Amino acid sequence: MSEDGEVLEAAVARAVEMARSAGAGEAEAFAVTETGREIRVHAGAVESLTAATERGLGLRAWIGNRVGYAYGTDLSDAGLGDIAGRAATAAEISDADENAAPPVPDATVPEIEGLSEPSVDEWATERVIELAQAVERTALDADRRISGVEQTVYADSVERVAIASSTGVEGTYLSSSAYAYLQALASGADGGSETGLGFGLSRGPAGLDAAEIGREGAERAVSMIGAGKPASRACPVVLDPTVAASFASLIGQTLGADAVQRGRSPFAERLGEAVASEALVLADDGLDPQGLGSAPFDGEGIPRRRTELISGGRLRTFLHDTYTARRGGAASTGSAGRGGYRSQPSVAASNLVVDEGSLGFDELLGAAGDGIFVTDVAGLHSGVNPVSGVFSVGASGRAIVGGELAEPVREFTIASDLVSMLQAISAAGSEGRWVPFGGSVRTPPLLVAEMTVSGA
Amino acid sequence: MTELLEPELASRVLARALASGGDFAEIYAERRVGLALSIDERRIEGVQSGSEEGAGIRVINDGTTYFAHVDGLDPDDLLRAAGEASSALTAGAVAPRGLSGRETEPQPIEQRPEDVPAERKADLLRAADERARAQGPEITQLSASYSEGRRLVTVANSEGLFTGDDRTRVRLGVQAVARRGDVVETGFETLGAHRGFELLDGDPGRIAEQAARQALTLLDAGPAPAGSLPVVVGGGFGGVLFHEMTGHGLEADHVQKGASVYAGRMGEQVAEPLVNAYDDGLLPGEWGTDAIDDEGTERRKTLVVEDGRLTSFLYDRVRADRDGVESTGNGRRESFRHLPIPRMTNTYIAPGDAEPEEMIAEVKKGFYAVSFAGGQVEPATGDFVFGVSEGYLIEDGKVTRPCRGATLIGNCLEALAGIDAVGSDFEMKTGFCGKGGQKVPVGTGQGHVRIRAMTVGGTDV
Numbered sequence: 001m002s003e004d005g006e007v008l009e010a011a012v013a014r015a016v017e018m019a020r021s022a023g024a025g026e027a028e029a030f031a032v033t034e035t036g037r038e039i040r041v042h043a044g045a046v047e048s049l050t051a052a053t054e055r056g057l058g059l060r061a062w063i064g065n066r067v068g069y070a071y072g073t074d075l076s077d078a079g080l081g082d083i084a085g086r087a088a089t090a091a092e093i094s095d096a097d098e099n100a101a102p103p104v105p106d107a108t109v110p111e112i113e114g115l116s117e118p119s120v121d122e123w124a125t126e127r128v129i130e131l132a133q134a135v136e137r138t139a140l141d142a143d144r145r146i147s148g149v150e151q152t153v154y155a156d157s158v159e160r161v162a163i164a165s166s167t168g169v170e171g172t173y174l175s176s177s178a179y180a181y182l183q184a185l186a187s188g189a190d191g192g193s194e195t196g197l198g199f200g201l202s203r204g205p206a207g208l209d210a211a212e213i214g215r216e217g218a219e220r221a222v223s224m225i226g227a228g229k230p231a232s233r234a235c236p237v238v239l240d241p242t243v244a245a246s247f248a249s250l251i252g253q254t255l256g257a258d259a260v261q262r263g264r265s266p267f268a269e270r271l272g273e274a275v276a277s278e279a280l281v282l283a284d285d286g287l288d289p290q291g292l293g294s295a296p297f298d299g300e301g302i303p304r305r306r307t308e309l310i311s312g313g314r315l316r317t318f319l320h321d322t323y324t325a326r327r328g329g330a331a332s333t334g335s336a337g338r339g340g341y342r343s344q345p346s347v348a349a350s351n352l353v354v355d356e357g358s359l360g361f362d363e364l365l366g367a368a369g370d371g372i373f374v375t376d377v378a379g380l381h382s383g384v385n386p387v388s389g390v391f392s393v394g395a396s397g398r399a400i401v402g403g404e405l406a407e408p409v410r411e412f413t414i415a416s417d418l419v420s421m422l423q424a425i426s427a428a429g430s431e432g433r434w435v436p437f438g439g440s441v442r443t444p445p446l447l448v449a450e451m452t453v454s455g456a
Numbered sequence: 457m458t459e460l461l462e463p464e465l466a467s468r469v470l471a472r473a474l475a476s477g478g479d480f481a482e483i484y485a486e487r488r489v490g491l492a493l494s495i496d497e498r499r500i501e502g503v504q505s506g507s508e509e510g511a512g513i514r515v516i517n518d519g520t521t522y523f524a525h526v527d528g529l530d531p532d533d534l535l536r537a538a539g540e541a542s543s544a545l546t547a548g549a550v551a552p553r554g555l556s557g558r559e560t561e562p563q564p565i566e567q568r569p570e571d572v573p574a575e576r577k578a579d580l581l582r583a584a585d586e587r588a589r590a591q592g593p594e595i596t597q598l599s600a601s602y603s604e605g606r607r608l609v610t611v612a613n614s615e616g617l618f619t620g621d622d623r624t625r626v627r628l629g630v631q632a633v634a635r636r637g638d639v640v641e642t643g644f645e646t647l648g649a650h651r652g653f654e655l656l657d658g659d660p661g662r663i664a665e666q667a668a669r670q671a672l673t674l675l676d677a678g679p680a681p682a683g684s685l686p687v688v689v690g691g692g693f694g695g696v697l698f699h700e701m702t703g704h705g706l707e708a709d710h711v712q713k714g715a716s717v718y719a720g721r722m723g724e725q726v727a728e729p730l731v732n733a734y735d736d737g738l739l740p741g742e743w744g745t746d747a748i749d750d751e752g753t754e755r756r757k758t759l760v761v762e763d764g765r766l767t768s769f770l771y772d773r774v775r776a777d778r779d780g781v782e783s784t785g786n787g788r789r790e791s792f793r794h795l796p797i798p799r800m801t802n803t804y805i806a807p808g809d810a811e812p813e814e815m816i817a818e819v820k821k822g823f824y825a826v827s828f829a830g831g832q833v834e835p836a837t838g839d840f841v842f843g844v845s846e847g848y849l850i851e852d853g854k855v856t857r858p859c860r861g862a863t864l865i866g867n868c869l870e871a872l873a874g875i876d877a878v879g880s881d882f883e884m885k886t887g888f889c890g891k892g893g894q895k896v897p898v899g900t901g902q903g904h905v906r907i908r909a910m911t912v913g914g915t916d917v
Contacts, residue, residue, distance in 0.1 A: 042713065048521040048795060051540045055527050056508070070505040073527040082507065090503040093574045097499055125544070150715040150836060185715060185836055193715070193836045229911070232682045262497060263597055264633060266640075344504060382830030382843025383863045387633055388640040392680070392863035392913045394832070394841030411839055413863045413913025415682075454682035454913040 004033055004160055005172050011075045012164040015059050018084035020166065024061035024091065026102040027084075028165035028300065031057040031075070032341045036157030037125065041132040042149070049125070052157070058341040061087035065096040069344040102167045103300040103322040106332065110296055110303055114289035115175040117204030120156050128154050131210050132180060138214025139184045139198065143222045147193070152182040156205060161295070169301035177292050178205045179436065180213055186221035196221030197242075197376075201292060201436050220375065223398065227408035229456040230399060236371035237414060237451045238364055238400065241433040243374050244446045248282065248352045249438030250384055250391075251418055255309055256335070256347035257324035259386070266389030266419055267315060275315045276422035280446070281355035282310040284319060286334055291351030293440035299338035299345035307333045310422070321347045354443035357428030364429050364447050366403035372453060373398045373405060374414060380438070389418035392454075412455035416448075424449045459610050459620060460485040460509075463555045465531055466612035469513060470552040472538035474614060477547025478515040478522075482613040483538075484750060485511040485529055486792040490605035491570070495581035495598070502601075503574075512792040515541045516774065525793045552614035560747040560754070562622040563740070565652035569604035569626055572653045577602050580628070580656060584664035588632050591668035594675060597633035600664065602626075604653075611752035621747045625897060626655045627886060630664045634671035641677070641860065643670030644829070644845060648886035648897075651741045670827075670846050673858050680847060680862030680914025686822035687864060687910045688815055688850065692883035693827045695900035698733055698805050699889070700831040700840045701868045702726075706735075706760055706768070707786070707798040707891075708775035710835040717838035717868050718766060727764040727872045730808050734759055735770055737785050737801035743886035744802040744899035751787040751796050758784045760803075772798045790894035797892055802899030808878025812904040815877045817853040823912050824848040824855050825864060830887075838868035863913040871907055879904030 012029035019027030038050040057080070058071035068090025072083045094100075123131075132154040139149050156178035164170050181199035188194065198217025200208045239247065259265040267275060276282075286294055286304030297303050300322055308316045320328065321336035324347055337348025359367060378394040385391065392415035399406040416424070429444035461469075466483055473481035486509070493503045511534055512525040524541040526533045584600040603626070610620040627648030634641050645663040649655045689697050702718070710716035718726070737755030739745050748754055751773050760768050771779070772787030775798055787796035816824060824847060831842035844862040848855045884901035 046520045048523060049544060050795065051524040051537075051543075052793065053524075053526050053537075054793065067501075068503045068505075070507075072507045073509055074507075086505040086507070089574075090505050093493060093503045093578055094501055095499040097501065148714055150710075150713050183715075183836075193717075195715075195834055195836045263635075342506060342508075344502070378834065378839070379830070379832045379841035379843055379863060379865075382828065382832070382845075383841065384843075385642060385861070387642050388860075390861040392843070392861050392915070394839065394863065394865045394913070396839070410837075411865055411867060411911060413682075413841070413865055413911070415861060415863070415913055415915045417861075452682060452915040454911060454915075456684070456911075 008033055008160055008162040009172055011057060012162045015057055015080045015084060016164050016166050018080050019059055019061045019087055022084040022088040024063055024088050026062040026166045028060045028102055028169065029057055030163045030299065030338065030341055032159060032161050034157055034159045036155065038153065038155040039129055039132050041136050041152040044133060046129055056341040057083060059083050059087040060344060061091045062100065062102055063091040065098055065100045066091045066094040067100045068094055071342050099323055099327040101326060102165055103169055103302055104167050105169055105301065107303045109171055110287060112287055112289055112294060112296055114203065115173065115294065116158065117176050119204035119206035120158055120176040120178060123205045128205050131205055131208065134210035135180055135182050135214045138211045139182055139218040142215055142218035145186045145222050145225060146184055146218050147187040148185045150183040150185055154180040163301045165301065171297050171301055173296050175295065176203050178202050178208060180208050182214060182217045184217035184221040186225055188225035194221045194224035201434060224396065224408045224410065227396065227410040229411050230372060230409040230453055231456055232454045234450050234452050236368040237448045238368050238373045239446045239448065240375045241443050241445055242435050242437060243377050244354065244443045245435035245441035246377055246380055246437050248354055248441045248443055252349035252352045252439065254386055254389065254418060255318050257318040257320045257328055258347045260318050261324055261327055264387045270315050273315055274313045275419060276310050276313050277425045278313040279357060279427050280310060280422060280425045283308045283353050284335065284349045285353045286350035288351060290434060291440050291442065292436065293350040298334045299336040302332045302334045302336065304334045304350055319347050319349060321345060349439055351440040351442065354428065356430050356432045356444045358430055359427050360430055361445060364427060364445055365400050365405065367427055368400050368447055369403055371400045372409060373400050391415060391417065412453055415452045415454065421448055458608050458622065460487055460529060460608055461610050463618055466618065467552065467555055469534045469538045470612060470614050472535050473513055473515050473542050474550040474552055476542045476545035477550055478517040478542065478545055480516040480614055481552060483511055483513050484792055485610045487608040488605065490603065492601065492603040493577060494601035495585050498585060500578045500581060510792045513538050513541045517545055521795060523795050553616035555612055555618040556616050558617060558619040560619055560621055562747050563650050563745060565624050567653040569653045580660060583661050584630055587661040588630060588664040588668040591665060592672055594634045594636055594672060595632055595668050596635045600630040602628055613752065617752050619748060619752045623650065623746055624652055625650050626653060628656065628660055628663065630667040632668040632671040634675050636675045639675055641671045641674035643667040646886055648743050649741050650743060650745045674860055677858035677860040679916040680859035681823065681912050681916050682914045683912060684909045685912050686819050686908055688819065688822065688824045688904060688906045690826040691879065691881050691903045693885040693900060694905065695804050695902040696828050696831050696887060697842065697905065698902060699800060699803050699900045700833040701871055703800045703803045704833050705835045705868055706770050708769045708771045709798050711769050712775055712778060715836040721766050724766055725764050726766050726869065727761060727875055729763040730878050731761055731764050731875055732806040733761040733804065734806060735800055735803045739802045739899065742802045742884055742899040743897050749785045749787045750789045753783045753785045753787060755785040755801065770798050770800065772796050788896050790896055794894050799891065799896055800889065800898050802884065804884065804901035805878060805905060807880050807882040807903045810877040810879050812879045812881055815879060815904055815906045816850055816855060819850045819853060822850040824850050840868060841865045859914060861914060864910050865913055866910045871910060874908040875905055876908050877906040
């Protein structure tokens with residue numbers, strides 16, 4: 001164990017003790033240290049270079065069935081004492097809830113190989129700057145219609161997590177991540193601009209393909225030149241993996257038991273029912289080292305695992321943390337998510353994985369016949385009602401005519417509701433991809449038999 | 457003013473940051489404390505208390521920004537971060553100017569929220585819960601949240617600036633869920649300000665009532681129309697329209713990279729002469745107001761559209777230097793862990809002279825978007841989208857039935873040029889704006905605004 005790991009483990013153990021001294025019956029501490037760097041490149045030059053170090057600790061304190069949370073950045077004894085006092089006070093403000101109780105370890109924490117990758121440390125800053133520059137250059141050189149790149153970003157980080165509780169939870173792990181993306185600009189004959197996003201993610205810079213990222217951004221931007229509005233109609237829609245991932249992530253949220261138990265999910269009361277087409281198989285997989293949401297344990301120290309959510313068209317289970325499991329008479333699925341030490345745990349997917357189907361991309365277009373290939377959606381945070389599942393979001397992409405990609409289209413919406421959309425998925429493509437939008441998702445392109453398109 | 461750093465320490469950090477050269481160095485120190493609690497299923501829960509301290513140090517040299525941030529304000533850590541920020545530079549040391557303090561006027565806070573007993577905050581949420589549920593038995597779920605936060609800021613730079621701010625914000629949000637058979641609808645309302653607990657004197661429970669009424673109204677909603685229609689947008693949060701449609705495209709970082717449809721259009725007529733709009737970082741007590749921006753520049757009121765002509769972009773320091781102009785005080789950051797970038801503060805279309813009722817009465821068939829759930833824009837293409845949280849059909853000059861699941865989409869330049877009436881009513885609302893991975897509080901506002909045609913994305917083709 002590294003030195004910072006030991007320091008962090010000592011801090012979580014000490015915080016739990018202090019919470020009990022401050023009046024808590026039970027306590028749980030979660031701490032993170034992180035070092036990272038971010039490089040922004042524009043027109044071949046470095047626009048900014050950031051070196052980040054973060055550390056902090058979050059503490060849950062239970063007084064009977066009342067729970068409170070406090071966090072802070074001061075890990076000295078005085079700082080931890082302050083956090084402990086505030087957590088206990090927070091618990092006193094809360095109302096009692098019979099299901100509020102600390103997590104109890106239920107299985108052995110798995111070992112996952114490959115959560116951290118040596119190139120994050122080994123690649124000097126000059127080398128990752130070159131990587132970012134290569135991403136930008138590839139895009140600029142890809143097509144004469146590329147007028148520029150708004151920005152190219154490379155970032156990586158190494159994170160150490162430690163957790164301890166008065167109920168015997170104890171653990172620590174190290175993980176690394178790296179990603180790069182660019183927003184390429186293409187100009188059309190009318191002088192208007194089009195944008196194209198290219199991205200890649202991995203556990204370290206060695207896993208990023210600069211040329212591929214740059215090529216993707218350029219290709220997406222150029223493909224949109226001359227886009228018009230499609231006619232309003234109901235038609236087949238093929239969702240690009242980046243778009244399918246955004247929808248998978250929304251569905252993941254509605255399958256969280258917290259939303260279900262509180263009557264705020266369109267899937268409440270539907271466990272075991274046919275909710276989707278058999279073409280869609282969806283799982284939460286917290287163990288795949290390629291998924292950046294993977295870890296040995298979740299945000300409250302319960303082992304991560306693989307959980308099948310939808311298969312054979314049926315809803316198999318909801319995602320649970322300790323609270324929802326107690327409340328629903330189920331077992332935790334290791335799905336307590338945390339947005340770092342500043343947030344208390346709540347149910348969230350780790351990595352959502354949509355199974356690949358048998359159709360290649362061209363076959364998927366062929367199966368669609370006439371419709372729209374959606375490459376981008378906008379307004380997901382405001383255009384989707386997560387309680388009813390009804391959505392209408394802005395979109396852009398390409399028309400599909402006679403089973404082949406045709407002219408680019410933009411400024412239209414696609415609308416449906418999540419349950420109808422799941423039932424209308426008629427095929428999954430054969431090539432999946434990891435996408436970091438709205439969490440971590442791996443999905444192939446998906447064919448939806450019918451959606452409402454509103455355009456001209 | 458509470459200073460997070462002694463000037464002597466700030467000077468040492470700046471000197472260290474310029475030890476290998478650089479045109480400019482800055483330290484931004486911040487202490488953030490806050491409390492949040494919510495009510496859900498009639499229970500007070502999610503009580504959370506936070507306390508963070510840290511600093512971001514940047515060196516700018518020849519157009520490149522070197523930035524290091526660190527948690528905590530330990531002098532050794534600050535000096536180490538300054539060393540890290542300067543580590544890629546290789547020139548000789550530059551001496552920063554001596555610091556001279558500049559007083560600012562933080563927003564006055566009558567009642568410090570941290571002095572108010574927590575039980576009162578919990579009672580406020582319980583009252584909101586009761587009030588919303590009292591609107592009808594079809595209100596099946598109610599969640600409400602209270603949050604307070606205080607940010608102490610100290611900024612020092614190599615040009616000798618030493619200043620700070622003390623920012624307190626309080627916000628109440630209510631979400632109501634109404635259910636009738638299989639139909640489920642939600643309503644949402646917020647009340648927030650850069651003020652103390654006095655914000656919640658009076659009748660804060662009215663927002664719970666509004667959220668519940670919105671959800672109940674939508675139970676009777678039919679599908680939203682699909683296609684191009686005249687649109688009347690309501691006042692208050694309707695201002696997110698201008699925020700997305702124009703505000704983002706005026707942020708100088710997008711403009712300078714040619715990634716804004718407003719690039720090269722300064723001085724041009726982009727809207728009818730009846731449109732006047734501002735970004736005003738000083739509006740007393742408003743959600744996006746501060747005394748200084750996060751680079752220490754004094755906030756100001758910037759006229760961005762005058763009689764339909766584009767009059768100013770929004771600048772932080774780096775982009776202002778590049779254009780050879782003064783910063784407009786729009787350099788903002790989410791926290792000490794982020795670099796400042798050009799951001800809006802409180803953005804609004806100034807009141808016009810039309811009466812909202814008449815604006816609707818003049819529409820034969822159209823859509824009335826009372827409020828939005830949010831919006832998004834791609835400044836480079838100008839394509840935007842807004843999710844409508846409460847919308848109605850307009851038929852023969854009258855507001856008829858409510859519509860569910862509507863989205864408005866369009867292109868900035870067309871939609872801005874399409875504004876043909878601005879109402880004399882006016883209201884500001886609170887929002888959080890995300891850009892480049894940073895979320896900052898912003899105010900949005902307007903009276904009723906009518907646009908000749910916009911694409912309404914519903915399911916009723």
